Amino acid sequence: MIEVIGLSKRFGTTQVLSDITATFAQGVVNQVIGKSGSGKSVLAKCIVGLHRPDEGRVLYDGRPFHELDLADKRTIRQEIGMLFQSAALFDSMTVLDNVMFPLRMFAGMTVAEMEKRARFCLERVNIVGKDVLFPAELSGGMQKRVGIARAIAMNPKYLFCDEPNSGLDPQTSILIDELIKEITEEYGTTTIVITHDMNSVIETGQNILFLHTGRCWWTGDREALLASDNEELKAFVFASELMRQARKGLLGSV
């Protein structure tokens, strides 16, 4: 479980996040939604320690990340897997080497053990027979799946996904969503997904946090989202006619 308590962050005179308090539960897909510029990515970067918050705390199973020394921070970081918007695969490494990278750095395994684990992770995300290819030779969806394989290679306790569906076709988006959900339930990870994809929110939303003007505006699950009267939330999630129609249909079925 990850707890965020009273977290604030500003850049210069711009207040990006104000007093965010939220709990991200273990074993479910926690989604952070909000308009562009609402502070979603900054929140994720504060949680994983790429930004230091001006105020507030981030607790990883009770461990206050930003108050720990470098060695303890590194220990927590080795428990984190992250899928980036761009997949962030290392261009100069093959698919297999990308997945083996965290194992090489930290696992203390033999090469055979590392290869076995990396191949298992690649099979888990349905990437087979692509070991020797370089990231530039893969499609966007495949790159995302390799990114997930790398993220789960170290059996992470915490999984972060930044816009996992961006740039993907609807079918591949659904596959990635399903994969993230399956992995979260299978490994019991605390998963946080930053997303713009309302399709994905409606399909898989279990614990949703809506950020608006840098504040935690609304939290709830998929059913609560559909029934919510919150004007800002409705304006964001059901911005298109299609989503409004979908809401009507889904509310009828709830």
Added chain:
Amino acid sequence: MNILFHIGRYFEFLGHVFGRPERMSLYGRRVAEEVDQLGVKSLGIVALLSVFMGAVITIQTASNIDAAWIPDYVVGFTARQSVILEFSPTIISLILAGKVGSNIAAEVGTMRVKEQIDALDIMGVNSASYLILPKIVAAMLINPFLIVISMFLSIFGGWVVSGLTGVVAPNAYIQGLQWDFDPFTVTYALIKTVVFAFIITSVAAYHGYHTQGGALEVGRSSTTAVVFSSVVILIANYMLTQLLLI
């Protein structure tokens, strides 16, 4: 104030670069790869430039010596001193600042904007150390070899041109090369080379590492890296010369 900010951040960056590495065995392999990337792959351009540099120095020196009382071998002597003291260590380092420096800044900058450096940081890898330290070590190891090769090829280029054009007799040229040779000049040149190698790689990596934005900013970082490392090389060149030769 801007320059003070960069100086402060540069030294902070170096602190991270020389921080404790995670896996020394991986660093050894990375150094070997960088030796190939930064050094061996620069050999061609260094060789080409050096031969022509030596040839030009010889022709210019010979054509500027008009007085009959100056012996011919002075051309070889001047070419040797110019090549060893200045042209090979400094000019070749400036060329490498352009070739290797822009390459490093672009590579690291692209890794930054494509979030690959963030990925390393989140994994708990000291990204500055993992990416940059092997480049610095590799350049400091391989550049002295490149510069020694450059010295030989420059002097060879001068000898070839002396034979081809007749601006000076090859025998006189060789006599000049051997005249009043002080081995410390080579030591001085190699000390400069090692310092310049550190400047080229660390300044370029600093600019790449702190790139923000997209492709345009990567290009800007690359250009800034070459400009800054060239300026720092020239300042360091003056300081080292004052320190070591006077």
